[in-house]
Amino acid sequence: MTRQERRRQTEERILGAARALFAEVGYERATIRGVAAAAGVDPALVMQYFGAKDELFRRAIHAPGEQPLEIAPERLADLLLEAIRFKLGETDDGSLALFRSMLTHPDAAEHFRTATARQVREFATGIPRPDGELRASLLVAISMGLTIARELLRLEPLQEATPEQIVDLLRPAFQSLSASG
Template sequence: MSSPRGRGRPRGGTDSRARILAAATEEFGEHGYDRATIRAIAARAGVDPALVHHYFGAKADLFAESIGVPLRPDLDVPRILEGPREEVGERIVRYVLGRLEQPDVRRRTVTVLRAALGAGPMAQPLIGFLSRELIAKVAGATGAEDGPLRANLVASQVVGMVIARYVVRLEPLASASVDEVAALIGPTLQRYLYG
């Protein structure tokens, strides 16, 4: 008969966190974001699901860490959407560019973006993550029947802006100030969201 477990931190070896990350990368790569489960990741890592939650919290947090996502728009954009409605488009552009002006964040974002565009093993899980954790939230915030399409248009504009500015380095966009870009692209996002 096993003794009852006490409250507090779940038990796990010193390498449990690394095993969980490796298992998560494999599980997300094989099954995509939507079909991968905390239980399956825990089983693959040989740990209790509670230990996965202890180290990483929610599935979105585990996914973001497993692929090194430098931005967490799934956490930040809902707060942006809560602000004054007439400024949402510009605030989204300022958020993205403000974060990407940080060299480490920019470098990691470009790496993740190139992997996704190259149809590598994490492309589909990344798309699933963004669709479920970000685009669906933006779509709901529009209050429109065609909210998913509007959210996809916002995503296409933002991804295009990031690729043109930071990957292709298209001038003069690459050297334009955040204020200039936000003033020009913000109204387009605003129209997509609420127009």
Template structure:
């Protein structure tokens, strides 16, 4: 029984994306090459270019396929879901996220590719915040999360690198809860 062409294409694209994620993680955006991705995927470099066009587009697709927590699907307040995601990043070093972060900090093409993926999660945070300035609040929450993750795992800031993730979350809880709360609640 032969596999339909569309399914073969999807399987090949998925294999290339998986290989690309590994190459970007290991080498960073600047040193990753289409040839290395092709070799890791077991395909010709021309096929990678045919499916994805450029290294920047391939990087963007890797980011787009990364799982993003769905705040609308999860129970409980958005602030607790956000803090739970942070706790996971603090407990288990997010190697893929850190590779992407390193690339973003050193390469404008990578930064441009990441904006879309980051915007998806920030948009979810925005929608979960019942405030007129929800977009700004979501951007602040995202910046806090990014800063803490980078300080702990990339910069290895003494206090953050060794702190118990539960303690970090405990200290952040009032801040994130205040940013994610309805500013009109409690006024009266």
């Protein structure tokens, strides 16, 4: 194994530890020292690799690549529900880190706002109505609320329910919001 490979490997380990810790306690309470300890490396090494805590966080929340959905109107509700069903229970740490910190860390809030704005515009193309963007925003807000309540706050009834149960109950709500006519 070359030096470059080794370096890349430890960098990935640090990034994974950072993602997990940011997801668990948020930006403020997560410390470089804590990340280093979780990754089994020296705190100075983390700084060496990532330069600053901000940069580490930026890298941690950078999702592995969310490909935009092709949206056929009349299908939007089902697509969203399917995405929710898939994500519930196995949301990646990068997304959770972003959710966890977005209310208290300005950079995280900004990142979420721009990512959401793009998603809203995308969804809105599937809702050809004057208030399409508002409807899309509501769909996003509902999905976000659900993830926060279940994965971050761990509200009991939501955590015990299966993704299928939840999706079934939400279907009428999503259909009414994404109805194209």
